[in-house]
Ligand SMILES: NC(=O)C1=CN([C@@H]2O[C@H](COP(=O)(O)OP(=O)(O)OC[C@H]3O[C@@H](n4cnc5c(N)ncnc54)[C@H](OP(=O)(O)O)[C@@H]3O)[C@@H](O)[C@H]2O)C=CC1
């Protein structure tokens with residue numbers, strides 16, 4: 001397992017800790033050897049020191065941790081020159097000692113070096129006896145053309161079955177559960193359509209800004225960072241037809257079909273925002289997006305976006321899929337909210353009956369709940385709002401929920417591409433977003449300012465309401481834990 005970019009942030013925060021958790025739980029193959037590769041002069045001890053704060057090691061695990069790092073080495077080399085990769089190949093060969101070996105390369109690297117690194121891996125580090133697999137992190141390009149260029153480059157070097165494009169949302173418990181909820185319950189199938197569903201709202205909110213990553217983020221913006229990939233994957237799993245089987249290509253075929261039914265997004269179907277400081281807030285809230293010195297002065301990059309999509313097929317035509325994402329908002333939350341149509345021929349008093357909603361909460365605290373009406377308990381006969389609630393922390397108290405990266409890296413070892421992005425999914429997603437992204441950039445469309453720590457610009461609520469999502473404001477949840 002070669003971690004390219006071993007000196008970087010992703011390696012220390014995610015990849016090394018994930019490998020450790022898999023190793024600790026005896027889920028990695030026997031005889032695994034991990035090699036870090038980067039330009040910096042460093043050692044395995046340095047990798048260990050950098051990653052340790054993120055590895056959640058218990059005192060009782062210290063001996064196992066030592067054996068984990070004993071199975072690691074480090075090779076210093078450049079990303080552009082072949083010498084480093086030849087050295088890497090020699091280092092790998094030293095471990096398999098002439099025996100057949102499988103090689104997995106994780107590109108924990110900035111996209112600027114993807115092309116040269118993959119070329120060098122292909123030319124100098126491929127094993128001819130065992131399998132070779134490459135894991136690539138997003139961003140997979142910035143638009144349709146750059147993504148196609150990267151895809152063409154990769155397809156010249158590798159077979160699609162060797163490429164694992166990570167979208168870590170596909171490794172999250174509730175995102176994986178979408179398939180089971182939809183296709184393993186008779187309850188939902190018959191109502192999962194335009195006759196019964198009035199809108200689908202897919203939300204991603206983070207309560208912190210981009211400080212520290214402003215330089216990277218500004219080149220991409222929230223649409224490329226979250227909506228075009230994470231939220232679109234969730235949209236596809238929510239909207240797709242039942243696949244012929246649960247094998248990776250059958251599922252990905254269905255996702256592609258959904259994307260093909262979506263027309264390119266228009267500016268009128270978007271609300272864009274950018275967070276500003278909240279002078280009364282504390283800590284980071286005192287800093288707006290433009291106050292970050294790594295963000296170019298006067299940048300109009302959106303940190304918040306709501307987009308409305310129509311899936312023009314027999315099941316969904318006319319049902320708005322509303323995708324909302326933003327940084328520096330009031331809470332951390334990712335969820336899918338399926339809102340049903342009004343009950344026809346309401347026989348109860350005016351406006352008491354509210355729409356049903358099925359909410360699949362991805363994070364925090366995984367839950368599936370269905371907002372519904374019940375008779376007010378006791379002497380009263382009026383309908384009241386309530387919920388059927390599957391809260392994972394109550395129902396599955398002792399289950400350890402693996403991190404998304406743990407599931408996905410394990411998938412790569414086992415050769416399952418189900419939870420990875422195929423190149424045609426990618427090009428369809430870019431087809432939908434590229435024209436509007438270019439328009440936003442060319443016309444320097446001004447995002448609406450919103451205060452750090454709020455729910456985003458009020459215009460977003462107006463837009464979402466106009467799109468067809470009803471917010472009743474009357475639903476009150478009683479936390480059974482309290
Ligand atoms: N098992 C569990 O843990 C359960 C927890 N709950 C909790 O109860 C609370 C309420 O439930 P919830 O399902 O959110 O229902 P609500 O009816 O309170 O909210 C529904 C949606 O309306 C949006 N919203 C909030 N304020 C406005 C507004 N002023 N205008 C327009 N839209 C608005 C919210 O999204 P946003 O603010 O993101 O835009 C949310 O998507 C939540 O905190 C939920 O987590 C409920 C049921 C079960």
Ligand SMILES: O=C1O[C@H](COP(=O)(O)O)[C@@H](O)[C@H](O)[C@H]1O
Pocket residue numbers: 168206225226334
């Ligand atoms: O890919 C990304 O995802 C993270 C959010 O991931 P989560 O698992 O914490 O929900 C986001 O912060 C980041 O901007 C984006 O690049």
